[in-house]
Amino acid sequence: MKTLAWVLVIVNQTQVISDGDLLYPSLQKCQMYENQINRPLQKIQRYTFSAYCRPEVIDRPEDD
Numbered sequence: 001m002k003t004l005a006w007v008l009v010i011v012n013q014t015q016v017i018s019d020g021d022l023l024y025p026s027l028q029k030c031q032m033y034e035n036q037i038n039r040p041l042q043k044i045q046r047y048t049f050s051a052y053c054r055p056e057v058i059d060r061p062e063d064d
Helices: 027-037
Strands: 002-012 015-018 049-059
Touching: 002 027, 027 049
Parallel strands: none
Antiparallel strands: 002 015, 002 049
């Protein structure tokens, strides 16, 4: 059976660091980690990472 999951994509400037490795069943959990990565920092700090949640349809394991 198909189900919707959320992939946390992490980007460093223009290079994709993680795409498909971090999979979450709920948008809220994915957004929690996204917000931690995209947190506002002081202007003097150089932080080039960003993140976003991308939906993906996956096969859900069958329950026996």
